[in-house]
Amino acid sequence: xxxxxxxxxxxxxxxxxxxxxxxxxxxxxxxxxxxxxxxxxxxxxxxxxxxxxxxxxxxxxxxxxxxxxxxxxxxxxxxxxxxxxxxxxxxxxxxxxxxxxxxxxxxxxxxxxxxxxxxxxxxxxxxxxxxxxxxxxxxxxxxxxxxxxxxxxxxxxxxxxxxxxxxxxxxxxxxxxxxxxxxxxxxxxxxxxxxxxxxxxxxxxxxxxxxxxxxxxxxxxxxxxxxxxxxxxxxxxxxxxxxxxxxxxxxxxxxxxxxxxxxxxxxxxxxxxxxxxxxxxxxxxxxxxxx
Numbered sequence: 001x002x003x004x005x006x007x008x009x010x011x012x013x014x015x016x017x018x019x020x021x022x023x024x025x026x027x028x029x030x031x032x033x034x035x036x037x038x039x040x041x042x043x044x045x046x047x048x049x050x051x052x053x054x055x056x057x058x059x060x061x062x063x064x065x066x067x068x069x070x071x072x073x074x075x076x077x078x079x080x081x082x083x084x085x086x087x088x089x090x091x092x093x094x095x096x097x098x099x100x101x102x103x104x105x106x107x108x109x110x111x112x113x114x115x116x117x118x119x120x121x122x123x124x125x126x127x128x129x130x131x132x133x134x135x136x137x138x139x140x141x142x143x144x145x146x147x148x149x150x151x152x153x154x155x156x157x158x159x160x161x162x163x164x165x166x167x168x169x170x171x172x173x174x175x176x177x178x179x180x181x182x183x184x185x186x187x188x189x190x191x192x193x194x195x196x197x198x199x200x201x202x203x204x205x206x207x208x209x210x211x212x213x214x215x216x217x218x219x220x221x222x223x224x225x226x227x228x229x230x231x232x233x234x235x236x237x238x239x240x241x242x243x244x245x246x247x248x249x250x251x252x253x254x255x256x257x258x259x260x261x262x263x264x265x266x267x268x269x270x271x272x273x274x275x276x277x278x279x280x281x282x283x284x285x286x287x288x289x290x291x
Contacts, residue, residue: 001182002047004040006065011058011085012078017065018086021046021055028091029290031057032083034102036200038064040186041101044179045275048283056090058082060104062201064186072149074204079107080114087118095120095226097290101275102126102238106217109259112228113220122228123286126272128252131241133211145209153205158196164188174270174277183276214255221258228262229289231282233270263289 007018019039031042039057046055059066061082062074069078087096097120100108105127112119133141158164164184169175175183188196232252239248256262265285270277 001043004043004046008065009089011061011082011089014061014069014082015067016061016082016086017059019057019059021057022053024054026052026054028094028096029053029055030087030090030096030098031055032098032100032104032108033057033060033063034104036063036198036204037101038186038199040064041183042275043182044279045283045286048280049287050283051287056086058086062204064199068201069203072152072203073145073206073208074201075208075210076107079103080111083107083111084115094118097121097123099123099286100125100127102272109224109228110217110220112226113223116223116225119224119226121290122224122226123289124228124230124256125274125282126232126236126238128238128255129214129217130212132214135211138211141207141211142209144207148206153202155198155200155202155205157191158188159194161185161188161190161196164196164198172271172273172276175273179276218255218258221255222260224259224261226261227289228259229285230256230259230262230264231267231274231285232264233267233272233274233277235270236272236274238272 002021004019004021007020009016009018033039033041039059042057060079062068095118098108102125105124106129108122109124109127112122158167161184164187165180168180168183168187188198191197239252242248242251256264267274267278267281275282
């Protein structure tokens with residue numbers, strides 16, 4: 001495995017953990033992980049990159065080794081604000097190459113439309129947004145949020161790192177033993193002898209009182225000027241909340257088509273965690289696109 005190094009910096013009042021691979025003088029490549037994941041999740045893709053890159057990957061607020069938010073709720077706009085601050089720190093005034101997976105792809109794709117001049121090339125790994133909300137859903141949604149403030153979500157613990165690895169493989173049966181063992185040491189930590197806890201704030205599991213306004217999201221995507229590569233796995237389950245398979249396919253395609261200069265690719269024999277399932281194929285696609 002290619003060696004990584006950790007750095008901690010202040011980002012909007014939080015102590016942020018940022019993972020680096022490669023020489024600091026090499027071309028920069030930023031990578032953003034998904035929900036309930038960590039920056040080390042990109043290790044396998046980084047190992048397969050053929051060119052020399054300085055890969056910069058933060059742990060989002062409340063994930064991995066980054067400090068948790070000083071609030072009961074995580075607001076999506078804060079991820080965009082954090083990304084803006086991180087780019088200003090590492091690449092002030094530069095148009096950067098940006099790769100995001102799942103939640104990280106949703107953040108990066110919205111950001112690319114908000115600050116189009118900051119992105120040179122964008123790679124979106126299965127970041128197609130969430131189910132569109134309707135205004136009439138607001139009262140019950142806020143009510144549920146209030147209920148969760150009284151009884152906050154919790155995370156289960158594990159008796160060993162091996163149990164954590166088994167949990168990862170239950171979620172993704174394609175994950176090899178070696179990769180599960182590696183990820184488990186970054187995805188969770190031993191807080192006391194025989195007690196392993198996920199390095200993620202349980203508050204992430206709570207509902208947001210804000211509705212997901214799809215029209216606002218797509219308005220951001222429509223402003224993207226950077227060439228964009230959208231990559232999807234053939235065996236993904238990310239569209240299950242969009243309804244039947246055929247209707248989900250149409251909705252995903254409609255959303256991605258909002259991006260002006262987009263190319264789509266498919267990765268065979270992979271699920272939603274395609275960067276774990278087919279890192280060699282994915283690395284090749286990314287580098288071919290980045291030129």
